[in-house]
Amino acid sequence: MTPTLSTIILYARDMQKTAAFYQTFFGFVTTGLVVEGLIELRAADHGAGILIHQAAKSVKLGQAAVKLMFDVADIESFKRLSAERGLIFGSTHQAKGYAFANAKDPDGNSVAISSRAFRENT
Secondary structure, eight states, X not given: OOOOOOEEEEEESSHHHHHHHHHHHHOOBOOOOOBTTEEEEBOTTSOOEEEEEEOOTTOOOOXXXXXXXXXXXXXXXXXXXXXXTTOOOOOOXXXXXXXXXXXXXXXXXXEEEEOGGGSOOO
């Protein structure tokens, strides 16, 4: 039996603000309700879900140990649309056959968009 990564838990200072960020910019579906101390976000395309958990004051947020990467076919178009809605990504970086760009969520967690999943196999 091989386990499947299905959920990522993110700690947040403002749970509603963080849930709204992932709903607005990455299309997650949520009621925004706190149930059992968590806000559940479901991926519109059946990808991994996110649970937003209230961060204790002792939790240091914005660590670079984890980065959420979202597959995007057209990096520049996504960056442009995101900027219009208030999310500014950094410079677009070119790698071997794909591009990516980085930003931060409201709690300083690293997020990225990448066209790697759409590159042609060479």
